[in-house]
Amino acid sequence: MSMPSLRPWVLAAPLAAALAGCALKPPPTTDDLRKEVLQQGPMPEAFRAGGGVSTPVADHWLASFEEPALTTLVNEALAYNADLQVAAARVEQAAGYVKVASGGLLPSVGLAALGGDKSGGGGGLNGVFLNASLELDVWGRLRYESAASREQLAAAEADYAYARQSLAAMVAKSWFLAVEAGMQRAIAKDSLSSSEGLMRLADDRLRIGNGTALSSAQARASVNGYRDTLKQVELSREQALRALELLVGRYPGAEIAVADQLSRMPPPLPVGVPSEVLERRPDMVAAERRVAAAFNRVGEAKAAQLPKIRLTAGGSNVSSELIVLKDVSSPVWSLGANLIAPIYQGGALRAQVEIRSAEQKQAVAEYARAGQKAFSEVETALGTESILREREAVLTAAIRDNEEALRLARIQYQVGTADLRTVEQSQLALYAARTSRLRVQSEQLAQRANLYLALGGGV
Template sequence: MPRISSTRRLAAMQAALAATMLLGGCALKAPPTREELAAAAAPNLKPPPQWQAPGADGGAVTEGWLSAFDDPQLAQLVQEALAYNFDLQVAASRVEQAAAAQRVAGGLLYPQVSLLARGGGKMGGDPSGLQGAGIFVNWELDVWGRVRAGAAAGDAQYASATLDAQYAYQSIVAQVAKGWFLATEARMQKELAERTVRDSERLGSLARDRLRVGVGDEFDSAVAQANLSTLKDNVQNLDQALQQSQRSLEILVGRYPGARLAVPSDLLREPPPIPAGLPSSLLERRPDVVAAERRVAAAMYRTEQAKAARLPAISLSATVTSVSSELFVLKERDNPVWSAGASLLAPLFLGGQLQGQVELRTAEQRQAVAEYGRIGARAFGEVENALSAVFALDARNQILRQGVLENERAVTLAEKRFQVGSSDMRALLQQNLALYAVQSTLIHVRTERLVQRVNLYLALGGSFGPSTAY
């Protein structure tokens, strides 16, 4: 028993020594601040006080942008995509992988405890007859911060994966919304082409009636028939486009792509103006930008981990064992046996492997910084482009609405002139095609206005729901 007491005192002294060394160990280097990182990654990119594109509202970016469209069908499709989209399942699995890696790296901070037990005897096939159990404890003193740097890298990588998944959720919701608008446009374009076909059939019938009563000519009838064939072919193309847009949406929400999704016959009303916030807050709001920032931190910690790996590793160990035998009498000894000790492992020559690891991690850190700059610049560009597009499309929408009214009046006048014989069928058909073209363009501009609104919501980093459930 005296030996046990002395061994325990030794273990207590070594534990105290370990605590002292840990407290005096090298502190981890803090990652750069957002301002420092932005200056290093994009020194030539200076965000202005306000957005440069016209029409930007400086109010705070609002959450829950999906509700601004007030469309229950769209909201239902989004919920379906969140539950069944395959890309989101991949993103979720990456978060799970990062969480597991985080636990692996963090587990090295604690003592490693193992149990070894064995049994023996004549019936067990072991001629030694030894049996017993032992508990083995090993704890690496993280004097140089290698283990802590690895754990911090795991934390940063997990945060990055979570933010990437968050941005993936936002992107999928945006794709569903844009796909819904594009599918609606495809249906509207098809229905417009079908109305134009009916108008062309009526004009062809009018040309044949004039020919029959002797006030028309065969050329007008041939021109009307040729125009009708072209318009019918356009209807077929638009029907194919509608089916493709339906299938794209069905794939997004995890359905079989059978082009069976019901699509509305008109576009949604345009939401109110979007508060765009300030450029200075974009880098801290967009999940993909913040994820890139966390990847820089992870790369920095891995570099510190590689540097610390060149230094000696100091470990404490302790064991308690109890061994017995039924076949022979062991030499008189204390049982159980306690022991404690320490070890030092210093790399002397590894052929440049450790320095190579440092250089590799340093290069990865530079890459992460460059990626942060690239993603940040892209974020600013996406906001400015979306703001500019929304402003221009709003102006075009007003012009085209007026153009539709003017072309409708021109078609009415051209038809009257043809009926009284003061113009031929070709002039009437040309005016009819002009009306069709401006109506088709107006539908496209209305759709693009909604699409660019979604692009702006996504670029600003606002969430699609009232809470960040993703």
């Protein structure tokens, strides 16, 4: 059968409307968003805290610590960490939503078949029905939906990249903490050994008649205090090892091997300029993409208030052994178009536009908040690193002075010109200075990892 004749104007109107469809409006530019980050003043040309080099930030920061075992653990964490696998699954979900949204721009085709015999439920009818339809995206509703899904995918990918960087920094900081805990244990053991020596000396003085029972009891109490301190440090070390094992996906048995000494502090880090932080950090990229997605959702909601134009086509081939099909030649084809315009839905469509507009405002505000947080993290890491460097020098001098004070106090106690309390106070001051310097050295390395993360440096 030849296809029934169609008047040219039947399809001319919708096709012309489709060809003249509305172009999508672009989302806010990066420059527009940057104005939201610092509304009260311009962005500085350099970081105020100083301490870095104003050259472009380099990637592969993990190698700067010169710890191959740490690099191995980071790679292990990137492969097995459960939280990172969750972030990867979100990327896969977002990719699926892109395919779903893009499907609306393509034709929809359906096929139905009917068969039966004289006594069956089909009444002897046999046939095939083929239907196809395509919505003409005149107002851009489908394109806005597809664009929003693509932006959401880009945001999920950036979130995943930031999750990888955050995990690497967390493993590095946990490594430093575990190494520090081992070194703190060594200091506690040294202090306990020194205290035990004082206890033996006090007992010897008491035995020969130069000491007192009070001094001997004080010495034993001091030994027990250092033993308790050692147990606390050992517990902290086990907890640090378990935390590191969990990050890399292992069973938390406190059996992971770490270095005996902290890494050397890397040289000053290239920090670039503040404006580069908004471009480099994956979380900032994700926030910008969410703004774009929210903008497209507004366009989608506005377009949903306008009429929908859909082209339809169908074909069928039906036969029957019981019924004579008159005036119909098989197969039969049809082609047409329909228009559906929303007239009244209780204000739901307008409310949807308002909701999407509010979501866009929220996304812009979250971008500004993320930008301010990024600047704060960089400035804090730079400022803290500078102060820690100064503290390390002060504590090194304090250790030297306390070691000399302890040496002199022990001599005076042995010759009877000083009491045991003076020696114990000198020993306690030395222990405090050693543990504080070690804490500062570990924190310096942790702050360097924080700085790498804050600047958006890649592993």
